Amino acid sequence: NAGVMQNPRHLVRRRGQEARLRCSPMKGHSHVYWYRQLPEEGLKFMVYLQKENIIDESGMPKERFSAEFPKEGPSILRIQQVVRGDSAAYFCASAEQGNYGYTFGSGTRLTVV
Amino acid sequence: AQRVTQPEKLLSVFKGAPVELKCNYSYSGSPELFWYVQYSRQRLQLLLRHISRESIKGFTADLNKGETSFHLKKPFAQEEDSAMYYCAPPNDYKLSFGAGTTVTVRA
Numbered sequence: 001n002a003g004v005m006q007n008p009r010h011l012v013r014r015r016g017q018e019a020r021l022r023c024s025p026m027k028g029h030s031h032v033y034w035y036r037q038l039p040e041e042g043l044k045f046m047v048y049l050q051k052e053n054i055i056d057e058s059g060m061p062k063e064r065f066s067a068e069f070p071k072e073g074p075s076i077l078r079i080q081q082v083v084r085g086d087s088a089a090y091f092c093a094s095a096e097q098g099n100y101g102y103t104f105g106s107g108t109r110l111t112v113v
Numbered sequence: 114a115q116r117v118t119q120p121e122k123l124l125s126v127f128k129g130a131p132v133e134l135k136c137n138y139s140y141s142g143s144p145e146l147f148w149y150v151q152y153s154r155q156r157l158q159l160l161l162r163h164i165s166r167e168s169i170k171g172f173t174a175d176l177n178k179g180e181t182s183f184h185l186k187k188p189f190a191q192e193e194d195s196a197m198y199y200c201a202p203p204n205d206y207k208l209s210f211g212a213g214t215t216v217t218v219r220a
Binding site for chain 2: 003004033035041042043044045048055056058091093100101102104105106107
């Protein structure tokens with residue numbers, strides 16, 4: 001079991017471009033969570049998804065950010081028209097239903113130049 | 114909603130000294146609480162959950178309802194304990210995390 005796989009590990013985008021971050025959950029896990037870690041700050045919840053459903057997106061900025069977890073394939077966090085303030089580490093975690101023992105990925109470090 | 118406060122952003126201790134990371138919660142019911150740890154260049158991982166009442170890597174955490182605290186303690190810190198530690202309560206079916214405490218254990 002490869003655990004939670006995130007790619008890419010590092011992503012550099014110019015202002016105005018799109019960033020796509022991928023997360024493949026652990027085998028058997030149907031719940032995916034995305035978190036953002038800004039420099040000098042803790043982990044901030046962004047969105048909670050199950051297959052084909054967004055359960056809670058209360059932590060997502062209203063514009064430019066979207067997330068999906070399709071029936072087949074990884075979960076995608078998409079940031080359109082990136083700005084410098086989007087530079088951060090984005091972490092994905094997966095879990096079984098009702099289990100708060102999350103398994104985290106290694107994260108994607110997004111740098112906007 | 115459960116909220117936690119980790120008042121110390123940075124904590125430095127000497128090897129062999131006791132270490133205590135503070136976590137205070139605000140919740141009127143019976144809270145569920147977790148400690149997660151992130152070692153350098155490693156993934157965030159679960160360290161302790163209060164309901165299990167077990168000791169992991171020499172760390173323990175006791176839920177104190179009177180003081181509304183869930184402090185993480187270890188009697189003798191080791192250099193490999195240097196890491197970022199997060200206190201985490203569930204909120205609305207997902208975990209939220211405190212601001213985190215960076216622990217440095219000096220030789």
